[in-house]
Amino acid sequence: MHIDPRETPPRRLNELIIGSVAPRPIAFASTIDQEGNPNLSPFSFFNAFGIRPPILVFSPSRRGKDNTTKHTYENIKEVPEVVINVVTYSMVQQVSMSSGQFPKGVNEFVKAGFTMVRSDLVRPFRVGESPVQFECKVLQVIETGYEGSAGNIVISELVKMHINPEILTDTGKIDPDKIDLVGRMGGNYYCRASGGAVIEVEMPVEKIGIGMDNLPSHVRNSSILTGNDLGQLANLESLPVGDWVKEVKQQTEVSGLFETIRDRTERRDAIHRLAQKKIAEHQVGLALKILLLTEY
Helix, strand or coil: CCCCHHHCCHHHHHHHHHHHCCCECCEEEEEECCCCCEEEEEECCEEEEEECCEEEEECCCCCCCCCCCCHHHHHHHHCCEEEEECCEHHHHHHHHHHCCCCCCCCCHHHHHCCCEECCCCCCCCEECCCCEEEEEEEEEEEECCCCCCCCEEEEEEEEEEEECHHHECCCCCECHHHHCEEEECCCCCEEEECHHHCCCCCCCCCCCCCCHHHCCHHHHCCCCCCHHHHHHHHCCCCCCCCCCHHHHHCCHHHHHHHHHCCCHHHHHHHHHHHHHHHHHCCCHHHHHHHHHHHHC
């Protein structure tokens, strides 16, 4: 299936893009107009783009149905300040409710039942129920177009951050289970970023992995090992060295394969399955040694 954006109806293109570019973090944006009327609305075209200075960017796009602009965009043009509040599982239904197209001047804090908390450095209010709140000054608004569904990119600088200490670990980091964030998918779908949905992937920051090209061909072309399995093997810092072959072969799980399976193809597949088990048990180094036994 091949899509030409120029020949695809905007609504269909929107479905395909937001269904694919997901999950997206949600900016629950609080703004205020010149008369002091608060506004609160969620936007999932949102992310952080830098730390020095700390930049948060989101887009209150033009409406696709009638090409009108949103109150958030209009308020930022009048008062270039915004509070971006994170969205958690416990508040996602209220957040969704606040996204209704209420008339200008209606306070979505009241409509959705959120607590208005005065900010320290900007005029818009913070959402008391959100465990992380970013007070921001708007640096620039980039209009990407003037047709329905065109983006209005709001570039803002974080000037003060508020964190509920209950979401922190003992070492002061954000605990994904305690903060319990949600992400936006396509259509009516969201995802919950906690519990079994959270996975840990070791990043090659302080070390360089051996790479996929240093794995034996039977490992790279395995019909059993997945891309995630291979990625973990390739992220090891070095191939095993020293007198490790005898030690690994003496392990009960390994020796049993060599004693009971005579067919080399069947034994190789059994070795791959055992290595996959060890990877799942976070014994990636041992898994690589097991896989290399076919060469000895």
